[in-house]
Amino acid sequence: MSGRETEAFILKTEDLGEADRWVSLYARSGGRLRGLAKGARRSRRRFANVFEPCSLVTMELREKRSLVWIEACKLLDPHLALREHVGKWACGALLCELVLELVPEGETDEGLFRLLKHSVWQLAEERAPLNVVLVFLCRLMDMSGYLQAISGCDRCGRGLRDARSWRWDPARGILLCSDHGPLSAGMLSIDLGSLLVIEGIRRMPLDSIWRLQFSSSQRLEILRSLLGWVSFHTGKGFASRKVIEQLDWT
Numbered sequence: 001m002s003g004r005e006t007e008a009f010i011l012k013t014e015d016l017g018e019a020d021r022w023v024s025l026y027a028r029s030g031g032r033l034r035g036l037a038k039g040a041r042r043s044r045r046r047f048a049n050v051f052e053p054c055s056l057v058t059m060e061l062r063e064k065r066s067l068v069w070i071e072a073c074k075l076l077d078p079h080l081a082l083r084e085h086v087g088k089w090a091c092g093a094l095l096c097e098l099v100l101e102l103v104p105e106g107e108t109d110e111g112l113f114r115l116l117k118h119s120v121w122q123l124a125e126e127r128a129p130l131n132v133v134l135v136f137l138c139r140l141m142d143m144s145g146y147l148q149a150i151s152g153c154d155r156c157g158r159g160l161r162d163a164r165s166w167r168w169d170p171a172r173g174i175l176l177c178s179d180h181g182p183l184s185a186g187m188l189s190i191d192l193g194s195l196l197v198i199e200g201i202r203r204m205p206l207d208s209i210w211r212l213q214f215s216s217s218q219r220l221e222i223l224r225s226l227l228g229w230v231s232f233h234t235g236k237g238f239a240s241r242k243v244i245e246q247l248d249w250t
């Protein structure tokens, strides 16, 4: 039996019976976990409004009989700005879904915790939620080893900075310059600026990547393409993607 206190982000909750709740979370100490909050649906005193997705909390966890029990939970930052703007809310929900699908359970990773903390804060503060979610996704894919190097044309070897328009297939890890015929199925037309942004997200320190901006006309298309790739690999869809697709981002 062991107990500990840790900061954590709430990712998802599911009701269990009349009184209890399963809570999926990303903890600074322990990584992605699912814990049981006994009496969470009844005890307003112990668990008052603390289990909203994207909330930053501090919690006491106890591991017992191969289960994680949430003994207590205190709200540090509810990130209320996310609940006042449907686009920010949908992007926050997507961050949570991506961590649930891409991050293995039970591995402490301070870098990932910091990425999540920065991203949720940026979502709450910034005016371009789609850009924040793209920066988060590229960084997460890079940290997870899912994003291949982007150095130039895979067919003729042309350097990245020697062409302005490119075709990219993240699923197959192929980048081609425009000399190789029309766009084929599954390939995304992407400009040099966006590819340099992706390179910057891989290379730069976390504090600096939020200055990087995908062009607003390409954000949705790039996000769609990367999520298609993630779904292809994980076999999972994303409910918040449907909401994001329906919103007007212009």
Ligand SMILES: [Zn+2]
Pocket: 153, 154, 155, 156, 157, 158, 176, 177, 178, 179, 180
């Ligand atoms: Zn080429």
